[in-house]
Amino acid sequence: MLEAHGASRLLVTFNDAIPGYVFGGIFFSNEFINRHPEQVKAFLRGLVNAFEFIRKDEAKARETIPKYAHVERDVAMKSAIRQFEDGREPKAQLSKQMELMVRYGFLSEPVPIEKVVDYSYLPK
Amino acid sequence: MRRNAVIWVMLMFLAGLAPGSTPAPAADNQATPVIRISYGMFIDDLPFYVAMEEQLWEREGLKVELVRLVGETNIMAAALKGDIQGGHIDHPAALHAALKNLPIKVVAWFGRAHKGTRCGIHVDAQSGIQNVADMKGRRLAMSGSITAKLFYQELLTQNALKEGDIQTIMGIKLDDAMKHEAALRSKGVDAIVA
Numbered sequence: 001m002l003e004a005h006g007a008s009r010l011l012v013t014f015n016d017a018i019p020g021y022v023f024g025g026i027f028f029s030n031e032f033i034n035r036h037p038e039q040v041k042a043f044l045r046g047l048v049n050a051f052e053f054i055r056k057d058e059a060k061a062r063e064t065i066p067k068y069a070h071v072e073r074d075v076a077m078k079s080a081i082r083q084f085e086d087g088r089e090p091k092a093q094l095s096k097q098m099e100l101m102v103r104y105g106f107l108s109e110p111v112p113i114e115k116v117v118d119y120s121y122l123p124k
Numbered sequence: 125m126r127r128n129a130v131i132w133v134m135l136m137f138l139a140g141l142a143p144g145s146t147p148a149p150a151a152d153n154q155a156t157p158v159i160r161i162s163y164g165m166f167i168d169d170l171p172f173y174v175a176m177e178e179q180l181w182e183r184e185g186l187k188v189e190l191v192r193l194v195g196e197t198n199i200m201a202a203a204l205k206g207d208i209q210g211g212h213i214d215h216p217a218a219l220h221a222a223l224k225n226l227p228i229k230v231v232a233w234f235g236r237a238h239k240g241t242r243c244g245i246h247v248d249a250q251s252g253i254q255n256v257a258d259m260k261g262r263r264l265a266m267s268g269s270i271t272a273k274l275f276y277q278e279l280l281t282q283n284a285l286k287e288g289d290i291q292t293i294m295g296i297k298l299d300d301a302m303k304h305e306a307a308l309r310s311k312g313v314d315a316i317v318a
Contacts, residue, residue, distance in 0.1 A: 007308045013244035015237035017278045025230040028210035029203045042184035049180045050171040064173035079167050080242035082235025089233045104277040106270045116222035118229040
């Protein structure tokens with residue numbers, strides 16, 4: 001958006017600094033997962049289908065943005081979007097990001113990824 | 125640091141209240157279970173919008189309600205109270221949650237950076253800044269998020285710069301495009317992480 005208005009120029013991106021940076025994820029409380037595992041699985045099937053829809057028909061997917069994000073259509077059609085795959089990310093990538101957090105003092109110690117991530121509800 | 129500790133203690137307290145007090149979403153065997161999930165009203169939430177418009181969750185027998193919430197602490201607290209069933213969480217917050225033994229699980233990741241990513245350092249078009257080294261002595265605005273700080277620290281390392289070489293101004297939100305533009309146009313800063 002900034003570039004579109006001529007105010008700025010992109011100097012360097014997240015991907016330049018930390019290639020493949022995983023921005024975030026979707027979580028549920030353990031209690032909800034334990035009480036409603038089938039709902040979690042159904043939710044994730046729909047979500048992964050949305051990822052696939054975006055990969056196959058990005059333009060149509062982008063048409064949904066103005067209604068929900070309240071941005072102008074031309075911005076919605078041009079803005080960069082994240083790369084969505086199947087909800088899983090390489091452990092090496094996640095570990096690398098964690099190591100950077102520890103190195104720069106944003107995390108006091110490494111944490112086993114398995115402690116917070118559970119892919120077992122994702123479609124195969 | 126102490127403030128963070130207080131927040132985590134509050135979250136743990138909320139988690140402790142959760143058993144038996146969570147407003148029950150519809151049981152798995154009911155006709156149309158409802159899941160309330162947080163979103164930020166950002167372009168990055170695109171998969172949610174697609175799933176809503178294409179009725180991808182309805183096809184799976186779910187009704188999903190998007191609830192606008194921002195800030196990982198707020199989102200996790202809402203989930204642990206049962207106001208929502210789940211939400212989005214950035215990678216650093218997920219690790220902090222694990223470190224604090226918060227009772228949540230990341231069940232899917234929600235997108236990664238790639239060659240077409242436009243998130244990064246945006247410089248004033250008139251600034252003459254051509255590379256990261258040119259940022260020395262300039263003013264850079266960014267949010268106080270760990271994600272933005274991590275990116276910044278790694279850039280310093282890669283470009284043999286030290287903290288202090290660039291004057292950082294914390295507090296501008298990554299999603300607030302109008303503020304970004306105003307800051308650059310007014311020459312209040314030379315660059316923004318956005």
